[in-house]
Amino acid sequence: MSYSKENTLLYVENLSVAYGDKVIIKDINFVENDIVREGSTTGQVICFVGRSGRGKSTLFRALTGLVKPTTGKILIADTLTEGGNDAKEVCEGDVGFVDQKYTLFRNKTVYEALTFALRKQKLSKEEKHEKIISYLEEWGLEKVKDQYPNELSGGQRQRTAIIEQIFCSGHYMVLDEPFSGLDVGNIEDAKKAFNMISSLHSFNTIIYSTHDIELAAELADSIYVIGYPTIDGEHANYGTIVKHFDMKELGLAWKEFGLGHIEVVKQIKAAMLAS
Numbered sequence: 001m002s003y004s005k006e007n008t009l010l011y012v013e014n015l016s017v018a019y020g021d022k023v024i025i026k027d028i029n030f031v032e033n034d035i036v037r038e039g040s041t042t043g044q045v046i047c048f049v050g051r052s053g054r055g056k057s058t059l060f061r062a063l064t065g066l067v068k069p070t071t072g073k074i075l076i077a078d079t080l081t082e083g084g085n086d087a088k089e090v091c092e093g094d095v096g097f098v099d100q101k102y103t104l105f106r107n108k109t110v111y112e113a114l115t116f117a118l119r120k121q122k123l124s125k126e127e128k129h130e131k132i133i134s135y136l137e138e139w140g141l142e143k144v145k146d147q148y149p150n151e152l153s154g155g156q157r158q159r160t161a162i163i164e165q166i167f168c169s170g171h172y173m174v175l176d177e178p179f180s181g182l183d184v185g186n187i188e189d190a191k192k193a194f195n196m197i198s199s200l201h202s203f204n205t206i207i208y209s210t211h212d213i214e215l216a217a218e219l220a221d222s223i224y225v226i227g228y229p230t231i232d233g234e235h236a237n238y239g240t241i242v243k244h245f246d247m248k249e250l251g252l253a254w255k256e257f258g259l260g261h262i263e264v265v266k267q268i269k270a271a272m273l274a275s
């Protein structure tokens, strides 16, 4: 499938994060570009996989500006400038974060939470109302709009959290294990949510982690394996990128799950076991 690589949307160089003197991740380098496909608006879907404790959540905290890198830099496109050509260092609030628990305000209904998420947007009250209602309809949440988080299912909470992040951050969204704890129906809904976000704007960039390797190969157009590298025959005990699968180059992006994906799943599992 033909595509072209345009602006750099995410540039990570020599990133490391330590807690105290314990280095958790180190030497993380990667670049992701805006992908343009003729006839379809396609955002970026980037997946990080790796065994437990290798530092995926720590990397995500750095990508969302929640922890300061010990070394290195994380640049994102300054999408407020014409064409998004300028780069800026990531700050808290630039990248939406949907955590594993889909944290929502306990004392706000779905509608109130989304109203709050739009507070900084220059829209009239009516425009905000219309925007919220159209998202609620599209995401199958209109029936629960006046319910509180404790009255929602896991899938409904997750969709509310995703819309909240679409409303209050720019084009970037990090989701930490968005498929864990969801039933098959909710997993299908979450996949649809990914597609919807991706088709809204070609700058939209979803970064997620999963322990379900099939869901990595099926959905992502770029997959990074985070693991402990082997140096001089020994495992180091910090996480880094040990393998990258560019599903676009492999001709597997935006396609039904097939034999090529099964082969990638095999290779990802081997890379994870070795790291």
Ligand SMILES: Nc1ncnc2c1ncn2[C@@H]1O[C@H](COP(=O)(O)OP(=O)(O)OP(=O)(O)O)[C@@H](O)[C@H]1O
Pocket (backbone or CB within 6 Å): 019, 022, 024, 050, 051, 052, 053, 054, 055, 056, 057, 058, 059
């Ligand atoms: N605030 C912290 N202070 C000290 N160590 C931490 C802190 N947060 C995480 N760690 C350590 O960092 C390492 C990586 O944790 P992290 O949560 O980033 O891994 P992960 O790959 O996301 O794991 P999982 O797949 O189980 O969620 C672990 O050894 C963890 O104990």
